[in-house]
Amino acid sequence: MRVLVTGATGYIGGRLVPRLVAAGHDVRVLVRRPERLRDVPWSADVEVVEGDLVDSAAVGRAVAGVDAVYYLVHGMAAGGDFEAVERTAARNVAEASAAAGVRRIVYLGGLHPDGAELSRHLRSRVEVGRLLLASGVPTIVLQAGVVIGSGSTSFEMIRHLTEVLPYMPAPRWVRSSIQPIAIRDVLHYLLAAVDVPSEVNRAFDIGGPDVYRYGQLMNGYAVEAGLRQRPIAALPVLTPWLAGQWVNLVTPIPRRLAVPIIESLQFDCVVHDRDIDAVIPPPAEGLLPYRRAVRLALARERAGEVETSWRDAGVPGAPSDPLPSDPDWAGHSVFVDERERRSPATPAALWAVIEGVGGQRGWYSFPLAWALRGWIDQMTGGVGLRRGRRHPDRLHEGDALDFWRVERLDRGRLLRLRAEMRVPGRAWLELRAEPDGSGERVGSRYLQRAVFFPRGLAGRLYWWAILPFHGIIFSGMANRITAEAEASSGTQTTGV
Template sequence: MRCLVTGATGYLGGRLVPRLLAEGHRVRCLVRSPEKLRDVPWAADVEIVRGDVLQDLGEAMKDIDVVHYLVHSLNSKDFANADRKAAENTAAAAERAGVRRIVYLGGLHPENAELSPHLASRKEVGEVFLRSGVPAVVLQAAVIIGSGSASFEMLRYLTERLPVMVTPRWVHNRIQPIAVRDVLRYLVGATALDFEPETNRTFDIGGPDVLTYLQMMLRYAQVAGLPRRRVLPVPLLTPGLSSHWVNLVTPVPKSIAAPLIESLVHEVVCREDDVRELLPGENVGYDKAVELALTKVRDADVETRWSGASVPGAPSEPLPTDPDWTGGSVYVDERGRETRASPERLWEVVEGIGGERGWYSFPLAWAIRGWLDRLVGGVGLRRGRRDPHRLHVGEALDFWRVEEVERGRLLRLRAEMKVPGQAWLELRVADGRQGGSTYRQRAVFVPKGLAGHLYWAVVWPFHGIVFGGMVRNIANEAELHNNFRKS
């Protein structure tokens, strides 16, 4: 089959593509920023088309048999309207192009209930596809358990960081979680289903276990080998307050936690399992799914993460070139240092920055900046990194986004924290003038209005400590390991 995958830079899309390829399908990826797929291992095996589901899709749909629709505006303003228009545009373009099937992953939801805005929107998108002139397979899942998923990260951090768990009323609602590997199996399987009228419908998909969210946390603790968790019921803790709590305790920001929690207010249990007649196979149980996810996390083998998707409202423009700055205000902090370490060793330190290793200077200052960002609705510092050693363009790195990687030479990061302007951090490695290597570091800030200028004036006195410390400590770290290797 010739498949078009939308959302290929996202959590599920980035995992679906290589599995479609493994089954012999030809894949075209529709992405807004093709450079985000530059470093993925399967990039050379697919066709990549720049585009957006709200724009003209004629070229993207050409000669396509099956469209996998895996995009949604989870936390953008007026997301329901945007998702509806995107689905209608995609369905119309698919019909004009003669596409034979649309495969969509929606959310499991109860019948005849007042749904949360997030779940209602997911349901509406599925209905748009089912009403269209193109046959559609609409899969409906509840909580997806897999390394790197937002739902799993929320569950993991809540359980690991809170020996005494403050539990709102919604944690007693029943949920039918499903392992990410089973979701992907169904998405791949739906691609090659017979094109019969009875497949043009919704299919509930779930694992074999039906649990409350509280049971999921307690069983997670058992699988992870944690001491028994204590439970402190707080019935008055609303979903809105719960999302603030999640924002403080986990890496998942409030903008993403809120719609996830709103969905958990409902009991989400499969009403039928007809999909198993068409796509037979045993689904992974909850405990095994947690065990598999934790193994991936501990082995630093997380294929994709929830943070790989762009953050709505965060700056997305690349670092401007010097001519674009003419007539505007730009603040630059540049520093450098010669080191005795080899360029290769220095690059290892640069590419390994952030996450568990931190930022090589004044950890308290970085932590405070991260906390302040979370308090005003930003992503904060706890997103970490997908891989402890390698970075790819488009990945999240704490409160930065990797904008450019020139292996061995340049790492450019774009800030996604809340700032009155746009900010970048460049880390460069070059050969030293007398052997060794040279480390160069440049912070760039383009202020927006008076608030931007005041912001720079406030943080400037700390740059000598923070950025100066980074330069010294990165060079020292490279030299330390360089000497250790020689000895």
């Protein structure tokens, strides 16, 4: 079957695509930035179409000739009038699919109570489902709640809340009933949905076998992680907005993600019926219980086998355009800080240090300043430094790296990071390793460049305010990275 997957760079889509390929489907993906798939293991196995769901012409090109469409995008982290954007995207997919003769649409929506006053984000997801169901194309809407898997937003929030706080003063939603579902089981339903008979056109609730209060989810995690169970006190005074600030401070989840998740937890979100079983039977081994799903997620994280993560999604408000080439800087106000160091270390040794930067290793200079910048970013609703990195030694294009995003990776030579911290402008950091010398005395040359395009007066004042620290931070970073490369390769500096 020929299928189109939207949201292929997201947490669910990035896991579904290789499974669709393995199942023998001919897969096409619609993405806004194809370069983000350059380093993905399955990129050569799919057809990539560039475009945005709000562009009806791009959607028309993407659905042409396909049998089924997976709609796996939503604006949970988006700001502004995201409801109008989601409405436009859903209508475009619905109309284009009907015109192209698509035989099945599969949409992953949100589990929600009937008759309740839903949050804006849940309400929007419900509306997207209704628009797709009314398209004239047979549609299955799978409504899932908290998804448990290595790298999922829900799992990360549970994990960090439990690990950081020995005692948890919590909002009232810790008493809400939740029916979590393992990522493995979500993928089971998604894969099977394209083969459902055409007369099926409706929404189905999906959930795991367990129903817990949210506080019990946290203590269930504590048991599996070998931690002492945490006493929890529900406080009636914490509004979703205030709770979002609290979650933003103690977890790596940025406020724009935390608030919609918390808003969705204000109500009991449990499966109303098991009608899905008559259409898509559960996995042969049964649905995964919550604690076993946590156990598997922890094992995958410890083994460094996280396939996708919430970190993979771009951050709203962060620069989305790649760094213009130097000749294209004409007409821009641009500030640049450049550093160069020569080292007897081999280029391979230098590159290993460059690719391992960030996360637990830090940024090789003035750690207090980096920590303070990360804390300020979180306080203002940014991602902060808590995102870390997915693998301790290897990076891929599109990876999140603390409050940066890997924009370009020429392995062995160039690492370009795009800033996703809150900053009045657009910022990048480039780290390069080049051979230096010839014959048997080949060392390396380290090139470091910070580039900033200020936005208005605030951007210029920001750059000038931090300029005195550049000599410490950027110079120290260049010195420490080359010194680390020399130490790892057993060489000593003979002069620069």
